[in-house]
Amino acid sequence: MNAQTHSASPSDHASEADETADTGNAEDIDDLRKEIDWLDAEILRLVKRRAEVSKTIGAARMAAGGPRIVYNREMDVLARYRDLGPEGRQLAMALLNLGRGRLGR
Numbered sequence: 001m002n003a004q005t006h007s008a009s010p011s012d013h014a015s016e017a018d019e020t021a022d023t024g025n026a027e028d029i030d031d032l033r034k035e036i037d038w039l040d041a042e043i044l045r046l047v048k049r050r051a052e053v054s055k056t057i058g059a060a061r062m063a064a065g066g067p068r069i070v071y072n073r074e075m076d077v078l079a080r081y082r083d084l085g086p087e088g089r090q091l092a093m094a095l096l097n098l099g100r101g102r103l104g105r
């Protein structure tokens with residue numbers, strides 16, 4: 001939906017176009033916010049699962065006498081998020097820290 005499909009007259013068109021320029025189409029924003037809410041819920045679910053898997057691996061590795069940290073794996077994780085620049089590094093570090101849980105503190 002956009003200003004053109006809903007205009008009843010040229011003057012309506014002009015005012016809707018102005019509104020769209022200032023604030024965006026209210027319906028579009030509503031839909032996009034719903035998508036963000038859904039994405040955040042999915043991201044949270046996946047982040048929690050990642051931390052759980054990472055802790056399971058870490059516990060098994062250390063129980064077998066292995067190291068607390070596997071640097072080459074951590075480098076691979078950091079590389080995956082490099083696309084996102086400095087924030088990608090922060091994100092990757094946060095994911096790694098979440099996986100370490102109490103073990104890394």
Ligand SMILES: O=C(O)C(=O)C[C@]1(C(=O)O)C=C[C@@H](O)C=C1
Nearest residue numbers: 054057058069070073074096099
């Ligand atoms: O791959 C492993 O061995 C893990 O323990 C997982 C993981 C990770 O969260 O990606 C966590 C800690 C390690 O230092 C490296 C990677």
